[in-house]
Amino acid sequence: MYNPKSDSSLPSDGLYGNPGGKRGKHKIFIGMAPGVGKTYKMLEEAHQLKAEGVDVVIGILETHGRRDTAERAKxxxxxxxxxxxxxGTVLEEMDTDGILGRSPQLVLIDELAHTNVPGLPHDKRYQDVEQILDAGIDVYSTVNIQHLESLNDIIARITGVVVRERIPDRLLDEADAVVLIDVTPETLEARLRDGKIYEQEKIQQSLANFFQRRNLIALRELALREVADTVEEEANNGELNGQSCNIHERVLVCVSTYPNSVQLLRRGARIANYMNAPLYVVFVADPDRFLTREESLHIETCENLCREFEGTFLRIDKQNVPQAIAQVADEYHITQIVIGESQQPAWKRLIKGSFTQKLMKRIHQQHIDLHIIATEK
Incomplete structure (x- = not known):
């Protein structure tokens, strides 16, 4: 899985090189854990670009004794x-000034979340990367999903390990390309047992701790979701012909002052749960009409029930109900809308047209599925 902008077939004047003082482009290779092949893939692409005439250098490479990686860097x-x-100890760090002085078109920088030795101009390696980007040099970097700041608590809960080296989420948001290097947990375990990730003495310890199967499954899901979110946001920021690109399911339940709305909301919550999707509930109120006390209490009940289902309740003041629902669906990138069957008399539907028809007309271009739920009269 990859960001559409990450395709290595882009011309050399697209992702590589920034004449005229422009900021460099940043491509991040991300994975669920060490050993998935992020650095190897980065080096592989670098060789392809070098063959095309791109001036590429390695800024910092951490092979961790992996022979395949070291060979690919040659x-x-x-x-x-x-x-x-x-x-009293001499340590080695990336020479940021050396990279700036060399001024290549593209520099490869491993382990984006690395913490620098105290005393250097920047505390974190990602800050060095930002300085290099500001100088107009393109950067390829690598990072594992557990280093994202917003996932720190989740990672600790899953693995029992508190990750100290972290990067702000904005780095993924601001990156020009995010590429997920994905393998199955079984493949990663096999690589570990074959000594392709760590030395022999660390293998059993790793399998019993961080590399437990359940940890790898959860980390993989987090990585897949994170990159999917990034791709979806990227696509929706550049909508084509007014159409959005929605990767994740999102369910919107439309409630009204009719008592069957509670039944409808419960059904919508089940649909959201089946799809592992966020739940939204909308009530469109006519600004020219006051609700009775009974109606107000009913809407309050719907809002409280929505909160119990961990959903988001939206109250919109608008006379045109189908238009309001369509606008909410567009704003929140809804993929599934749940409504109740019409309560209008048949003669009124024939003369004025049904609510369902009006809503279908509004959401037709948005490629949203409409669920019409039969409820008790």
């Missing part, structure tokens, strides 16, 4: 590391 220029003395 033939690419490497910026020498910066040697930093800290508390």
């Amino acid at each position: 033939g690419l220029e490497i910026i020498p590391r910066l040697r930093v003395s800290h508390e």
Whole structure:
């Protein structure tokens, strides 16, 4: 799975090189865990670009003793590391000034969430990346899903490990391309057992802790969802012909002052639960009409029930109900709308047209499924 903008077939003047002082482009390779192949894929693309004439260098590469990764790096220029003395120990870090001085078209930077040695201009490697991007140099970087700031509590709950090195979520939002490097948990376990991720003495410990099957399944789902969200947001920010691109299901239940709305809401909540989708409930109120006390209490009951189902309740003041529902559906990228069967007399539907027909006409271009639920009269 990948962001549409990440296709390596883009011309060299698209993603690589920024004449005229423009900010560099950033492509992030993300995965569910160490060993999925992020760095290898990054190096593979770099070789392709070099063959096309792109000036590409390695800014920092962490092979962790993986022979395949080290072999794939051969033939690419490497910026020498910066040697930093800290508390009597000499450590090696990425030489940001060296990269800026060399000024390539594209630089490869491994482990975006890395924390720098104290005393360097930036605390975090991603801050070095932002400086390099500001200088007009394009960057390829790698990161694992557990390093995202917003997922920190979830990751700790799943794995029992509190991740100390984190990056702000905005880096994914601002990236020009986000590529998910995905393998099955079974494949990753096999790589670990074959010694392709860690040395032999760390394999059993890893399998018993972070690399437990249930952890890998959960981490993979988080990675898939995160990239899907990024792709969906990217697509919707660049809508074509007024049409949005909705990857995730979202359910909207339309309630009214009719007593059967409670029954309708429960049915809609079940549909949302089956689809593992967010639930939205909308009530469209006529601004020229006051609700009776009984009607107000009924709508309040619907709102409280919506809250119990962990949904979002929306109250819209508008006379044209189908138009209001269509606008809410567009704003919240709804994919499923749930309504009750019409309570209008047959003669009124024949003369004025049914509510369902009017709503269908409004949402036709949005490719939304409409559920008409039979409820007790």
